[in-house]
Amino acid sequence: xxxxxxxxxxxxxxxFTTRFxxxxxxxxxxxxxxxxxxxxxxxxxxxxxxxADKSMAYSVRSRRIWSRAMLWKLRSRSYxxxxxxxxxxxxKTNQAIMKKSSNENTTTRREDGVGFVEEADELRQLVxxxxxxNLCNLLDETAHYIKCLTTQVQLFSPIGKG
Amino acid sequence: MQPCSRxxxxxxxxxxxxxxxxxxxxxxxxxxxxxxxxxxxxxxxxTSSHDDFLDQMLSTLxxxxxxxxxxxxxxxxxxxxxxxxPDNNAGFHYDEILASKLRQHQINGGGGxxxxxxxxxxxQQMLLPGRPIAAAGGGGLTMPLHNDIVDGSSFKSPNQQGGxxxxxxxxxxxxxxxxxxxxxxxxxQPQHFHHPQGGNMQTQSxxxxxxxxxxxxxxxxxxxxxxxxxxxxxVRARRGQATDPHSxxxxxxxERIAERMKALQELxxxxxxKDKASMLDEIIDYVxxxxxxxxxxxxxxxxxxxxxxxxxxDMPPEGGDCVQTTxxxxxxxxxxxxxxxxxxxxxxxxxxxxxxxKLMEEDMGSAMQYLQGKGLCLMPISLATAISTATCHSRNxxxxxxxxxNHPLLQSNGxxxxxxxxxxxxxxxxxxxxxGLDGSAKDAASVxxx
Numbered sequence: 001x002x003x004x005x006x007x008x009x010x011x012x013x014x015x016f017t018t019r020f021x022x023x024x025x026x027x028x029x030x031x032x033x034x035x036x037x038x039x040x041x042x043x044x045x046x047x048x049x050x051x052a053d054k055s056m057a058y059s060v061r062s063r064r065i066w067s068r069a070m071l072w073k074l075r076s077r078s079y080x081x082x083x084x085x086x087x088x089x090x091x092k093t094n095q096a097i098m099k100k101s102s103n104e105n106t107t108t109r110r111e112d113g114v115g116f117v118e119e120a121d122e123l124r125q126l127v128x129x130x131x132x133x134n135l136c137n138l139l140d141e142t143a144h145y146i147k148c149l150t151t152q153v154q155l156f157s158p159i160g161k162g
Numbered sequence: 163m164q165p166c167s168r169x170x171x172x173x174x175x176x177x178x179x180x181x182x183x184x185x186x187x188x189x190x191x192x193x194x195x196x197x198x199x200x201x202x203x204x205x206x207x208x209t210s211s212h213d214d215f216l217d218q219m220l221s222t223l224x225x226x227x228x229x230x231x232x233x234x235x236x237x238x239x240x241x242x243x244x245x246x247x248p249d250n251n252a253g254f255h256y257d258e259i260l261a262s263k264l265r266q267h268q269i270n271g272g273g274g275x276x277x278x279x280x281x282x283x284x285x286q287q288m289l290l291p292g293r294p295i296a297a298a299g300g301g302g303l304t305m306p307l308h309n310d311i312v313d314g315s316s317f318k319s320p321n322q323q324g325g326x327x328x329x330x331x332x333x334x335x336x337x338x339x340x341x342x343x344x345x346x347x348x349x350x351q352p353q354h355f356h357h358p359q360g361g362n363m364q365t366q367s368x369x370x371x372x373x374x375x376x377x378x379x380x381x382x383x384x385x386x387x388x389x390x391x392x393x394x395x396x397v398r399a400r401r402g403q404a405t406d407p408h409s410x411x412x413x414x415x416x417e418r419i420a421e422r423m424k425a426l427q428e429l430x431x432x433x434x435x436k437d438k439a440s441m442l443d444e445i446i447d448y449v450x451x452x453x454x455x456x457x458x459x460x461x462x463x464x465x466x467x468x469x470x471x472x473x474x475x476d477m478p479p480e481g482g483d484c485v486q487t488t489x490x491x492x493x494x495x496x497x498x499x500x501x502x503x504x505x506x507x508x509x510x511x512x513x514x515x516x517x518x519x520k521l522m523e524e525d526m527g528s529a530m531q532y533l534q535g536k537g538l539c540l541m542p543i544s545l546a547t548a549i550s551t552a553t554c555h556s557r558n559x560x561x562x563x564x565x566x567x568n569h570p571l572l573q574s575n576g577x578x579x580x581x582x583x584x585x586x587x588x589x590x591x592x593x594x595x596x597x598g599l600d601g602s603a604k605d606a607a608s609v610x611x612x
Contacts, residue, residue, distance in 0.1 A: 055298045119442035126449045136415060140421035142445060149452035156459035 013151050034088045 116135065123138055124131050127145050423441060430441075430448045 116442055119446060122446050125445050136418050137424060139419060141427050143429055146449060146452060149456055153452060153459060
């Protein structure tokens with residue numbers, strides 16, 4: 001069922017698959033599967049999750065708001081880990097960018113006129129980078145985000161069965 | 163207001179159906195039939211390729227129509243100051259005519275490949291606010307690509323935004339839906355305007371321009387009046403109906419939101435849209451569910467063989483170096499070795515997780531009851547896997563087994579480390595399509611509501 005998608009070299013699924021597999025192999029190469037303590041496992045899980053998120057975001061590039069937000073979050077997190085100063089710097093510039101975009105888009109953010117403020121806020125928290133979007137874009141981003149998440153899930157489920 | 167508008171009015175007075183004469187004057191091929199048909203170039207070859215189509219359009223239309231248009235414009239410009247009509251009512255007449263004509267061109271000849279060329283041409287022309295012809299031409303030419311609304315905003319948008327944003331704003335001005343096809347994706351026929359995932363930047367800038375543009379009372383008469391559901395009849399004929407730019411903007415936004423909701427509805431499995439609020443709730447739940455699913459799958463399948471609970475804190479006797487991703491449950495659970503999951507996503511993931519974690523601390527039984535009250539249960543991942551791949555038979559014995567043990571349903575894979583390692587809330591659900599879980603997903607361990 002998934003194969004026809006994989007045949008298409010430019011589909012989201014194939015892009016994500018290649019990236020993710022690459023990241024996985026890198027992780028596996030880094031650290032042997034010897035750890036059994038929960039800490040180690042969790043750390044490994046974290047790394048995998050980050051790799052998954054990163055590969056997903058990268059395969060979407062910056063075409064989507066949520067992918068941009070996620071990429072920025074990942075980068076700032078990694079910067080923060082390496083060097084606090086640079087993290088601050090990049091965080092500032094990136095935040096300036098995000099705030100600018102939010103200012104542009106916040107003309108109709110709260111004032112929906114449709115009356116879905118609570119749900120919209122909750123959705124904003126769920127979708128990365130959703131705070132800077134008005135309802136219209138939020139719905140758009142949500143659709144794409146759902147599509148990406150389902151892709152991820154579809155790709156994860158066959159892995160690990162073997 | 164601005165030179166464009168006046169010239170638009172001039173054009174309108176020229177080309178409105180009530181004044182067929184100027185149109186017929188423009189026709190190099192004489193008058194026959196409706197004036198609409200006349201602008202059809204008889205030499206137009208509907209089966210030509212995209213480039214040929216563009217060439218033909220560019221050659222014929224500008225040569226005959228535009229140049230002829232130019233001349234009659236200047237004299238009537240002074241005469242034409244109809245105060246009654248709002249600014250771009252005129253322009254809309256003109257655009258509609260062109261739209262219908264060019265749409266037929268488009269439908270016949272296929273305009274997919276012409277997008278880039280058209281864009282270039284229009285970009286050059288639209289960026290000059292003092293070129294009403296170009297604006298009209300650009301507007302007219304873009305009509306076939308999307309038969310929508312806010313025509314006026316397109317004339318305004320190049321004035322407002324310079325640079326590359328203007329072209330997209332121009333597209334945006336013609337409506338969000340069909341625009342999706344124009345820019346990046348396959349610019350199909352104008353009928354295909356429902357691209358839920360397309361038109362990212364366009365729609366955003368449209369959202370921005372629409373608010374500002376409407377405020378300039380540009381698209382006062384043009385927009386709305388028709389539902390976006392009919393692709394071919396998107397020519398907005400309601401003029402002067404709603405002159406309030408804010409209401410028009412509101413209506414537009416509502417339409418676009420409705421479009422997006424429809425698209426989302428298709429994605430989300432439970433798609434009985436009774437009302438939008440419940441639909442939104444459904445969407446939210448589904449996103450949470452998917453995020454949880456990804457987390458669980460990545461953790462369980464890839465993070466290690468043993469079932470570890472990233473979502474639920476380990477029992478206190480463990481020393482608490484398990485992480486709690488639900489960040490902030492009981493006080494004793496904060497001894498996170500990695501101390502993270504800082505993102506707000508996890509916090510808001512599920513209140514259920516919080517509750518379950520808290521309850522699990524105290525008493526497994528109450529936790530299980532809480533879960534079952536919600537129609538969920540915990541199960542070890544291996545069993546969940548087995549269930550998902552096999553039929554539902556394994557479910558019952560699993561249930562029985564679980565209830566009779568000390569840690570109901572929490573017996574892990576059999577590694578049996580000394581400290582009870584909890585299994586994760588699995589996310590097998592019918593939507594996964596993993597097997598025969600369709601009706602039974604409700605009882606099985608799933609975070610989705612039954």
